[in-house]
Amino acid sequence: MYREIYHILEKQGKLKTVLILDGEHQGQKAYRTDLGWQGTDPRFDWHPYEEALDQIEETGIKQIYGVSFFVEIYMKNPRLILLGAGHVSCPTAKIGKMLGFHVTVMDEREEFLTKDRFPDADVLVPAPFEELSARIPAYANAYYVIVTRGHAGDGICVRQILDRPYTYLGMIGSRTKVRITMENLENEGYTREQLESVHAPIGLPLGGQMPTEIAVSIMAEIVKVKNQHYMAYCDEDVQHAVEAGRTGVMVTIISKSGSSPRGVGSKMLVGDDGKTWGSIGGGRVEYEAIRYCTQVVSPECVSYNLSNAEQGNLGMICGGQVDVLFERI
Structure with a gap:
């Protein structure tokens, strides 16, 4: 799987x-x-x-x-999609790229949508916003920033995004502009739950007025949303080994307490030949987990005690406990 x-x-x-x-x-x-x-x-x-x-x-x-x-x-691979290529989008694209996002900018005004203005963007989409669904593929880990020049463009974008998966959807504008757009959408049948998922007005309230300051507030809110829940760490070495057809035992930390160096979701693949990819923290826990892999047949959990308080512990001074899941793949 x-x-x-x-x-x-x-x-x-x-x-x-x-x-x-x-x-x-x-x-x-x-x-x-x-x-x-x-x-x-x-x-x-x-x-x-x-x-x-x-x-x-x-x-x-x-x-x-x-x-x-x-x-x-x-x-993994978060995508920042800027709908509108105006003065706020330029610094937002730059900051987004600095934060590790794949950046797409869309606007029908080709004179605004140039590599000179957006040197950090990965994709430039010169097309009317009505073509959003056709020109930008749906993607679950997407962060949409609507910064068009008017509420008509905002509405065109919001309608299409609400019908696809997304992690974040924000819309710039005054409270009056936002209210008008939301009332129009509600009259068209969009649910209150859908509309409440839209961050509008966009950004954290930092009080900035300059385009760069507004861009900082937008990306600050996006980072907050991105990190508000604990996600599983995707180790690319493990992923590449699996994609290459390596077989063995997948080792995953499923819970921890104390001073374990790696968090829940950390993975290590132990190949049938003993080679490993990824890590669950190194040290004695990882050593014991690798040894245990030779007897794994079906999914099972093993607890490792990191303290000296009980018999049968690993004799470590850091304290705590790590619960590890073993799955043969």
Whole structure:
């Protein structure tokens, strides 16, 4: 399943997976698609858990109806999409690129949409906003910034974005302009929940008036949204090994306390030949986990005690505990 996970992640930038940790269905695993939860065993019915699983927004162990689930939310390759190539978009594109976003800028005014004005942009889309859906592929880990020159352009963009997945949607403008746009959309049948997902007026209230200051407030809000929930760390060495067809045992930290150097979701692939990709923190825990991989047949969890307080611990002074999931792939 990991090859499918990484393939989907590259296409849409965001994916939620889940593994049952205990009970009679221990080891059942699935990932979320537009069609629902797709599992390793098509005979298993995920419907009783779907609503609760859909509401989970961060990586970790969750209890649902007395069953323990390890939920992972992967995010990578965030895309910043600027709709409008005016004076605010230029510094926003620059800051976005500095923060690691793939940057797209769209505007029908070709004289504004030039490499001289947007040297940091990855993609320039010279087209009317009515063509947004056709010209910019849908992508789950997308951050849309609507900075068109009027509420007509804003509405055209918002309508199309509300019908596709996104992580962030913000719209610049005065409170009056925003109110008019939202009232029009509500009259057209868009739900209150949909409209409340729009950050408008856009940006954190930093009090700035200059284009660069406004750009800082926009990207500050985007960074806040991007990091508000704990996500699974996507180790590209592990991903590339899986995509290359390597087999072995996937080792994942599913919970921790104390001074463990790596967080929940950290992964290491231990190949059948003993070669490793990624890390769960090095040191004694990683050493013991690698040794344990030789006896893994089906998904199972092992707890490693990092303190000297109990018999059978790892004899470390940092303290705490790390729970590690082993999956043969």
